[in-house]
Amino acid sequence: MDYVRSLEELPLFPLNTVLFPFASIQLHVFEERYQEMVRECIRREQPFGVVLIRSGFEVGDVADPYMVGTAVRIKEVHNYDDGRMDIYVQGERRFRIRQLDDREPYLVGLVETVEEEPLSDPVRAAELLSQAREEFELLVQRLFERQEFGVQVVFPPDPVALSFTIANLLSMENINKQLLLETTDTIERFEALLPILRTHIMDADQPNYYRIGSQELREWISPN
Numbered sequence: 001m002d003y004v005r006s007l008e009e010l011p012l013f014p015l016n017t018v019l020f021p022f023a024s025i026q027l028h029v030f031e032e033r034y035q036e037m038v039r040e041c042i043r044r045e046q047p048f049g050v051v052l053i054r055s056g057f058e059v060g061d062v063a064d065p066y067m068v069g070t071a072v073r074i075k076e077v078h079n080y081d082d083g084r085m086d087i088y089v090q091g092e093r094r095f096r097i098r099q100l101d102d103r104e105p106y107l108v109g110l111v112e113t114v115e116e117e118p119l120s121d122p123v124r125a126a127e128l129l130s131q132a133r134e135e136f137e138l139l140v141q142r143l144f145e146r147q148e149f150g151v152q153v154v155f156p157p158d159p160v161a162l163s164f165t166i167a168n169l170l171s172m173e174n175i176n177k178q179l180l181l182e183t184t185d186t187i188e189r190f191e192a193l194l195p196i197l198r199t200h201i202m203d204a205d206q207p208n209y210y211r212i213g214s215q216e217l218r219e220w221i222s223p224n
Helices: 032-044 122-145 159-169 174-182 186-203
Strands: 008-015 024-029 048-055 068-079 085-101 108-113 151-153 221-223
Touching: 008 032, 008 085, 024 032, 032 048, 032 068, 032 085, 048 085, 048 108, 048 174, 068 174, 122 159, 122 186, 159 174, 159 186, 174 186
Parallel strands: 008 048
Antiparallel strands: 008 108, 024 085, 048 068, 068 085, 085 108, 151 221
C-alpha cells in the first residue's frame, strides 16, 4: 500500500507515435475527453504522459498502451471556437506505468520515473558520443547540401539528451523507438543508434531521399 501511495498519478494520452524526452510535438486535440484532460492539466499546472498504443486506436475506445512513456509539459495552447485545440508540448522525463485507472473519461496511470543507469564505461561512452556527433553532423550536412547552404549543428552537452535528440530525428519504426525509450543504458542506446544513423547517411546519397527537414532541426542547427 505504501508503494502505491508513492506513485505519481499521471493523465495519459495514447498515440500512434513515440515521443522522447527533450523532444517536442504539436498535438491537435479534438476529442472532448482529451480536451477535458488538457484543461485539467493546465489548471493544475501538471504534465501528462504520451504513450505508444500497443493495441486499439487513438480515437474512440480507450487504447491499450505500452508501459513506458514520456511525461510532457504543455508549452503553448491555441483554442478554437468549437472546443478543439492545438497544443505544443515538450518531453521532460520517462515513466513506467505500474497501474492503470480508467475511471476518468481518459486513462490515468500510477507511474514511477524511469532512471538512467550510471555510465559503466566512461571511455566507451566518450568514444560512442564522438562517433554519434560526427556522423549526425555528416548526415545533416549531406541533407542540406541540396539547399546550397551550410549548417552548424549545436549538440546537447548531456549524453542522455544527445541520444534521445538523435533518436527523435531519425526515421524508424515505432517499435524500435519504443525499445530505445525503454533502454536505460546510455551506451546501449548509442550502440543501437549508430547503425541506424549510418544507414541514413548512406541513404542520404540517393536523389529522392530527404527525411529530416529544417523544421525538425530548427532548435539545434544554425545557418553558416
